[in-house]
Amino acid sequence: MLRLDASASGFAERFSTLVEAGREADTDVSDAVRGILQRVRTDGDAALLSLTRKFDRIDVAADGLAITQAEMDAACAEVAPDLMAALELAAARIRIFHEAQRPAGHEQVDTDGNRTGWRYTAVDAAGVYIPGGRATYPSSVLMNAIPAKVAGVERLVMVTPTPDGRMNPLVLAAARLAGVDEIYRVGGAQAVAALAYGTETIAPVDVITGPGNAYVAEAKRQLYGRVGIDMVAGPSEILVVADKGADADILAADLLSQAEHDPVAQAILITDSAELADAVAAAVPRALAHISTKAVAAESWDAHGAIITVAALGDAVPLIDALAPEHLALAVADPETLFQRVRHAGSVFMGYMTPEAIGDYVAGPNHTLPTGRRARFSSGLGVADFMKRTTFLACSDAGFAAIGPAAATLAEAEGLPAHALSVTRRF
Numbered sequence: 001m002l003r004l005d006a007s008a009s010g011f012a013e014r015f016s017t018l019v020e021a022g023r024e025a026d027t028d029v030s031d032a033v034r035g036i037l038q039r040v041r042t043d044g045d046a047a048l049l050s051l052t053r054k055f056d057r058i059d060v061a062a063d064g065l066a067i068t069q070a071e072m073d074a075a076c077a078e079v080a081p082d083l084m085a086a087l088e089l090a091a092a093r094i095r096i097f098h099e100a101q102r103p104a105g106h107e108q109v110d111t112d113g114n115r116t117g118w119r120y121t122a123v124d125a126a127g128v129y130i131p132g133g134r135a136t137y138p139s140s141v142l143m144n145a146i147p148a149k150v151a152g153v154e155r156l157v158m159v160t161p162t163p164d165g166r167m168n169p170l171v172l173a174a175a176r177l178a179g180v181d182e183i184y185r186v187g188g189a190q191a192v193a194a195l196a197y198g199t200e201t202i203a204p205v206d207v208i209t210g211p212g213n214a215y216v217a218e219a220k221r222q223l224y225g226r227v228g229i230d231m232v233a234g235p236s237e238i239l240v241v242a243d244k245g246a247d248a249d250i251l252a253a254d255l256l257s258q259a260e261h262d263p264v265a266q267a268i269l270i271t272d273s274a275e276l277a278d279a280v281a282a283a284v285p286r287a288l289a290h291i292s293t294k295a296v297a298a299e300s301w302d303a304h305g306a307i308i309t310v311a312a313l314g315d316a317v318p319l320i321d322a323l324a325p326e327h328l329a330l331a332v333a334d335p336e337t338l339f340q341r342v343r344h345a346g347s348v349f350m351g352y353m354t355p356e357a358i359g360d361y362v363a364g365p366n367h368t369l370p371t372g373r374r375a376r377f378s379s380g381l382g383v384a385d386f387m388k389r390t391t392f393l394a395c396s397d398a399g400f401a402a403i404g405p406a407a408a409t410l411a412e413a414e415g416l417p418a419h420a421l422s423v424t425r426r427f
């Protein structure tokens with residue numbers, strides 16, 4: 001873990017090294033992914049079955065790719081009542097939050113009677129990728145599938161790998177609660193390729209969302225343009241800003257909550273209290289001793305964690321904007337003032353009683369967020385990712401007469417006489 005003091009000499013260089021440090025897969029997976037995409041495009045189901053045998057170590061027949069209603073029923077029956085109740089609470093809150101996010105159309109009429117505006121419509125079909133390699137994430141099923149259904153997507157497809165044939169029943173229960181229409185037991189780049197190109201069994205979709213490892217992320221990146229994607233999200237990160245009113249043991253847990261996702265996850269604390277900085281540095285190893293994910297979380301904290309001391313909380317603002325973290329937790333007495341000044345963060349958690357982990361599961365806002373400083377230019381997953389905006393224009397006779405000549409003039413200036421004629425013929 002790196003300790004930095006913003007008032008020490010050389011801070012700017014050391015902070016900029018921290019900001020620029022890449023944490024994403026250093027192995028270049030692009031050639032391997034290109035090969036997988038090509039195989040699926042050419043060989044369809046046969047490629048899916050062969051790659052699933054290789055990477056997930058299971059033999060699936062083509063007619064076994066789809067998860068059946070009977071398997072869904074059996075999975076739901078297996079889920080303990082308290083778990084099902086927690087899933088239902090999460091699903092209801094996520095749905096309410098995203099229903100409020102549905103974008104509205106707009107229409108305006110100018111003084112000459114020309115009507116302009118836009119309207120939103122859902123894509124016909126969307127695919128959500130749910131990771132299943134290292135861990136399974138029922139919460140990510142809800143976070144991806146519910147916004148799609150709120151957007152009005154008619155055909156919602158889920159793909160998820162089942163390594164060694166294992167499928168988490170909670171993932172299937174979450175899919176049923178969220179209204180997923182089709183589920184296929186296939187993962188990795190091959191699953192993303194099947195969603196984009198289609199195979200004999202899986203019909204293609206228009207948009208693909210969801211987190212995944214480097215192969216999944218690279219497949220989405222390469223297929224963008226043929227299909228829409230939400231974003232390229234990498235390893236998790238959290239930036240906690242805390243003042244002396246925060247509790248060191250609670251902060252240690254907050255930091256480790258994201259560190260435990262991945263050895264290359266990143267957890268950073270910024271504080272204006274030197275005592276708190278020391279207390280958190282001591283609390284993290286104590287907290288690590290009690291968690292089963294110690295190995296992963298410790299690797300992340302040791303290699304990518306940081307504690308930064310600033311003279312005043314306001315000094316944290318430019319550091320936050322430079323890091324543009326996926327999650328920003330403001331464990332301070334007056335989070336609102338800091339929040340008003342911050343411009344770049346995927347999602348913000350305000351006050352001592354708002355841990356990021358509550359947002360991962362049940363609060364309502366989406367947990368699929370931009371990482372790796374991409375919050376400078378992109379946003380978390382939302383209903384609009386499953387929709388597109390169509391603009392429209394209806395000219396009145398008087399309105400056409402008012403603006404037509406200028407269009408004809410500009411068309412002539414661009415050397416496009418047919419454009420000009422298309423306007424002037426109507427005069």
Ligand SMILES: NC(=O)c1ccc[n+]([C@@H]2O[C@H](COP(=O)([O-])OP(=O)(O)OC[C@H]3O[C@@H](n4cnc5c(N)ncnc54)[C@H](O)[C@@H]3O)[C@@H](O)[C@H]2O)c1
Nearest residue numbers: 055131132133134135137161187188211212213215367368
């Ligand atoms: N940002 C979020 O909201 C969020 C949520 C959940 C998970 N995640 C992240 O998603 C990632 C999930 O990764 P994962 O690996 O556990 O599951 P995954 O499902 O993304 O990947 C598993 C698949 O990767 C493919 N694969 C593995 N090795 C390969 C190789 N050598 N060549 C080609 N393909 C290969 C296989 O097809 C396998 O089925 C983690 O980094 C996790 O932190 C992010």
Ligand SMILES: N[C@H](CO)Cc1c[nH]c[nH+]1
Nearest residue numbers: 137139140236237360367
């Ligand atoms: N924090 C993760 C996104 O960075 C999402 C998640 C799923 N489950 C627990 N957490």
Ligand SMILES: [Zn+2]
Nearest residue numbers: 257258261360
């Ligand atoms: Zn998490």
